[in-house]
Amino acid sequence: MTKLWGRLHRGWPANALEQALTEIVGPDRVHTDDAHRSLMSHDASVFRGGVSGPICFPTTTEEVQAISRVAVAHGCAIVPRGAGTGLAGGAIPLGAPIVVSLTKMNSILEIDLINRVAWVEPGVLNLDLSNHLRPLGYHFAPDPSSQQVCTLGGNVANNSGGPHCLAYGVTDAHIVALDVVLPDGQVTRLGGLDAEPTGYDLRGAFVGSEGTLGIATRIAVRLTKNRPAVHTLLLSFPSVRAAAETVSAVVAAGVVPAALEVMDQRITVAVENFVGAGYPRDAAAVLLAEVEGLPAGAAHEASLIESIGRAHGATEIRRAASEAERALLWKGRKTAFGAIAQIAPDYYLHDCVVPRSALADVLDQTYEIAERHDLIVMNVFHAGDGNLHPLLLFDAREPGTLERVHAAGSEILRACLAAGGTLSGEHGIGVEKQQFMNEMFTDADLDHQERLRRAFDPTCRANPGKVLPTGHSCADIQALQQVPSGIWG
């Protein structure tokens, strides 16, 4: 492996690189052993083929800056990493780069209730922040299903969403400012706490850039005040189509709930077996709806959703009568992916968005596509946003299965695009969907995205080989020395 590093890093002996990194963070926070490098070559996606270089665990912005400068001096690429819960392969290191794990930068630095922001380090877990804020009457609105383990730095990199982003928006809407170590080692602040910071909105460009524009080391997040009234409803339907059409009708009625989540029968039964959330096993689909706000308005909207549900054939409607019941309903939704292990050893979770009015038709297509490829599909999704999450279940040990999974996944993505949708609502592009970018954007569009990237990272050493397709990514030309074969599983 040492020999391989030497080749990948333009002739620099690996031990010189290790030595330089060790001088920055000390020997305990640089890892070069096979176990660590194997661990860091994966994330939560199905993609394989990553090759990690040395792994560093900095604890300060200054250390991240020094590591970046070493990367420049040694001609290395650099890949930031949070908890590794990403599903698009965005954190997979390609070409043996330096991997910078931000998990030890995990302090909530400041709670500023006058400006209603919190300064946090990137390794703070999403749920830890909201738990910290709860006694103060605030929360951090984006709540990905992985919120118990995913980091805020990862949320920034992926512009993460979650069930409650329907009313409040995804991560970008909740990031006020960022302290960033740029790929050349400079440190800068993007955005600011003032109402309309001067200059281009580089903060907005950075959020969702999947680690390709630099490394955020301090993040100012907007605090959302807890609403005084919350109603959580569970509606059962005789068909997925009826649930999807209810969602469209709710929004058409001028209601923007905090969350509108749909689960089909397969996943509902799996969840019920897993956590006993009180979901009906006999419903073809369930809709979990939550409204919040001022007391009268929230009650009015809850009643409206109930009547719209009835008009669309809801067979049962239940309102959570207590905070405990509400928490249990949400526990079921948020542990849905874990429940799948009962059914199949592997799953591929897709992420695409369609106009709400197209939900029912595209869902029908997902079932038809899966059946044609002899696969089981389950649908659990952020219906209010039109954000589909088809889960393709499989056993990777069966020869040829993964190929069928990828073929079915490709067809589902194309169905979403054909319906006027987009490739990703909250997981990002990573290495997963690069080859589809040309189907959503023209060459000229992608050329402008590449210009944006080059302005931040002219030498293309930040997380190379991600987001933009081959031919549009400077990474393929410069920093990325070798894209491993077999990345597709």
Add this chain to the structure above:
Amino acid sequence: MSVHQSTDPLLHEFAAEVGHTDAVAVVGNKTRWRVGGSLRPETRLVRAPIGVVEFVASEMIVRVRAGTEVAELHQELANAGQRTALPERGGTVGGALAVGENAFESLGRGLLRDCALQLRYVSAGGETITVGAPVVKNVTGYNATKLMVGSLGTLGLFAEVVLRTNPIPPVSRWFRGAADPTQTRDAVLQPSCLLWDGTHSWVLLEGIEADVDAEAEALGRLAGFDSVAGPPALPPIRLSMTAAQAATFNSSDPFVASIGVGTVWASSAITPVLPDHATLEISARLKAEFDPLGRLNPGRSLTAQPGAS
């Protein structure tokens, strides 16, 4: 072939008019014409195409050409009980997005930058470029839509945009009282706007009748708040600061501060806080990448002193 490529002939005509050679800028209604400084005199002026292309009330999105007046857009949306976060002050949709200033009711309407879902602009090379997607949630590729909003047309000239809309609350009422702004902010749960002129607080409450009444009662317990027709007149110079700074802003000249937001309308400018060196370097590289010949809105700068109009 991109599935989101435009076939609108008006956009193609606009791209042809922008061309790819000389200095050019889009003129709207000139409501914020001096923001960012003066154009170089040789700059050719063009107008963006107009018209609401598609409004799907059940999707809460609207596709509109950039030259359309915000008032005209909002009138059409209001027929379906909806509106956008764009400020209504006589300007065009494209102008509002290029300037990037929020409506003063941004606590209730949301931020301008968050309502632009997809943007088509004509590049310095004369091509029509699409960024973003016409759905309410999207993380496909770089978020160049955010970069464009507030860029003063220095990176591309806006042709068309898909905006997120919001329902218009059934009741909307302004109140005015001689109360401390911070105490006023703490007294109400969900104000759509909170302004303070140094002696009085103005509060916009929106929602259904019972909630607005309850919030008004809470104001009444704090001080003698009266129902008024609307907000105070805003002085001409727009300043940006933190919410904490705005809450303690003081001046012998008339001012109005937006509490909880940080915008202050004042009678004289203050020196803006400029980005640091590294950010300015990135900004310069962006300009060079997107407009290598400097033909888009030449003379305009995002770091210019705040202006009145």
